[in-house]
Amino acid sequence: xxxxxxxxxxxxxxxxxxxxxxxxxxxxxxxxxxxxxxxxxxxxxxxxxxxxxxxxxxxxxxxxxxxxxxxxxxxxxxxxxxxxxxxxxxxxxxxxxxxxxxxxxxxxxxxxxxxxxxxxxxxxxxxxxxxxxxxxxxxxxxxx
Amino acid sequence: xxxxxxxxxxxxxxxxxxxxxxxxxxxxxxxxxxxxxxxxxxxxxxxxxxxxxxxxxxxxxxxxxxxxxxxxxxxxxxxxxxxxxxxxxxxxxxxxxxxxxxxxxxxxxxxxxxxxxxxxxxxxxxxxxxxxxxxxxxxxxxxxxxxxxxxxxxxxxxxxxxxxxxxxxxxxxxxxxxxxxxxxxxxxxxxxxxxxxxxxxxxxxxxxxxxxxxxxxxxxxxxx
Numbered sequence: 001x002x003x004x005x006x007x008x009x010x011x012x013x014x015x016x017x018x019x020x021x022x023x024x025x026x027x028x029x030x031x032x033x034x035x036x037x038x039x040x041x042x043x044x045x046x047x048x049x050x051x052x053x054x055x056x057x058x059x060x061x062x063x064x065x066x067x068x069x070x071x072x073x074x075x076x077x078x079x080x081x082x083x084x085x086x087x088x089x090x091x092x093x094x095x096x097x098x099x100x101x102x103x104x105x106x107x108x109x110x111x112x113x114x115x116x117x118x119x120x121x122x123x124x125x126x127x128x129x130x131x132x133x134x135x136x137x138x139x140x141x142x143x144x
Numbered sequence: 145x146x147x148x149x150x151x152x153x154x155x156x157x158x159x160x161x162x163x164x165x166x167x168x169x170x171x172x173x174x175x176x177x178x179x180x181x182x183x184x185x186x187x188x189x190x191x192x193x194x195x196x197x198x199x200x201x202x203x204x205x206x207x208x209x210x211x212x213x214x215x216x217x218x219x220x221x222x223x224x225x226x227x228x229x230x231x232x233x234x235x236x237x238x239x240x241x242x243x244x245x246x247x248x249x250x251x252x253x254x255x256x257x258x259x260x261x262x263x264x265x266x267x268x269x270x271x272x273x274x275x276x277x278x279x280x281x282x283x284x285x286x287x288x289x290x291x292x293x294x295x296x297x298x299x300x301x302x303x304x305x306x307x308x309x310x311x312x313x314x315x316x317x318x319x320x321x322x323x324x325x326x327x328x329x330x331x332x333x334x335x336x337x338x339x340x341x342x343x344x345x346x347x348x349x350x351x352x353x354x355x356x357x358x359x360x361x362x363x364x365x366x367x368x
Contacts, residue, residue, distance in 0.1 A: 014241060022234045029230065033223050036367040040204040040218055054368050061363040065356055072237050072352045081155055082163040086173055093184055097191070104192030112198070 021071040028064050032057050172346045176353045179315075183357050186311065187364055190304040199290030201301050203366050206281075206288050211271055222366045225268045226358065229316075232261025233355040236323075240348040243341025248330060251341060255327045258351065262320035269313050273306070282306065305365060312354070312361050319354045322347045 035053050043049045070076035075083055155162040163170055194200055204218035211221075235257040242250030280287035283306050286299040326347045335341045 018234065018237050018241070022230070025230050026227070029223070029226055032363070032367060033219055036204075036219055057363060057367050061359055064359050068233070068352055068356045068359065072233055072355075073349055079155065079162075079164050082165060082170070082173070085163075086177055089177060090180065092181075096184065096188055100188045100192040101195050104195030108196045108198065111196075 017071060021067050024067055025064055028060050028067075032060050035060075166342060168346055169342070169349070172349050176349060179353065180357075183308075183311070183360070186304075186308050187360060190308060190364065193300050193304065197298070197300060199292055199294050199296060201286070201288040201296060202291035203368075205291075206276075206301075207272070207366055209275055211275075219366065221268065221272065222362060225265055225272075226362055228261050228265045228268065229355050229358050232258045232265070233352055235261065236348045236351045240341075240345050243335070243344045246336075246341065248333075248336060251330050251335075251344065252327065255323055255330065255344075259320055259323045259327065262316055262323065262351075266313060266316055266320065269309065269316075273309075276302075276305075308361055309365070312357055315354050315357065319347075319351045322350060 035057055039050055039053045043053065075086065155164075161170075165173075207222060208218045209215050209221065210217045213220075235254045239251050239254035239258060242254055276282075281302045283303055284299050286296050286302040288296060288301065290296050326344050329335060329343070330341075335343065
């Protein structure tokens, strides 16, 4: 890819590319916001629909990141050598995200399983008619 | 400097930059990569704490105000902020492009638009922080109930919100300062004398990175 060749044509294509990417980014953002609004209006309860929408939003977010990095930051037009030195280290994030989110989740499960007091303290749901005030729960190890 | 399109370029045999970019730009890329890890670490710690919590506030309840329009408008204000940042990123692309074409007037025009966008974003953030602070939110104090209606028992949510958006806002602020310096250097003909506008390209990389980070921060805090 030689950028000194036919500057007029290059410039024209560049201008078109900027317009195209701007429109793509705006459309992706609008879709994200619409999904966020849909989630807020129609799916207030945690469940499959909510997780599905969240997954879609994450995919759209990655698409936006791709367009910003590849076109606005011009990484897509650099040499493959340069692209690789930037992108390959970032692959660590794959492990990083899986490991830490899994760890957070398992910490939560363990605490809710083995530390009942913490769980009661963390989840006093006033809307729940069967809700027990934390003070009334007999803590393990307390005397009558 | 004739890089005629030879099919077999030996990039690593010496005599030329194996990346075919100038030193400053390459170092800017590496700086941005390290900064990406900093932001990534912030966001992942936010995610793991959220996964480790039994309850978390609903963003649509917390961020539901718009200046002048009152409450009950989730996602409205943050969409405005997002679009401001995207548009200022676009004007930065145009400034870099004008620099390639050595059109000083266009560089100045687009840099000014970028700076205005950056300041507008910072003003929005200042308003939002002030608003949340008046509602009692700050580092160490979380007035918002969890999404399931239970009372929140920790200030994790506000701590992460203010730390991460604050760190991002600081990046926007430094980006605006860098862009203002670029504007002054353009106006004083520094780049004309140098014969190229490559420094604006590096400032542009930084500015796009700020926009890139906002894509992630915005999604993690306001949408998920």
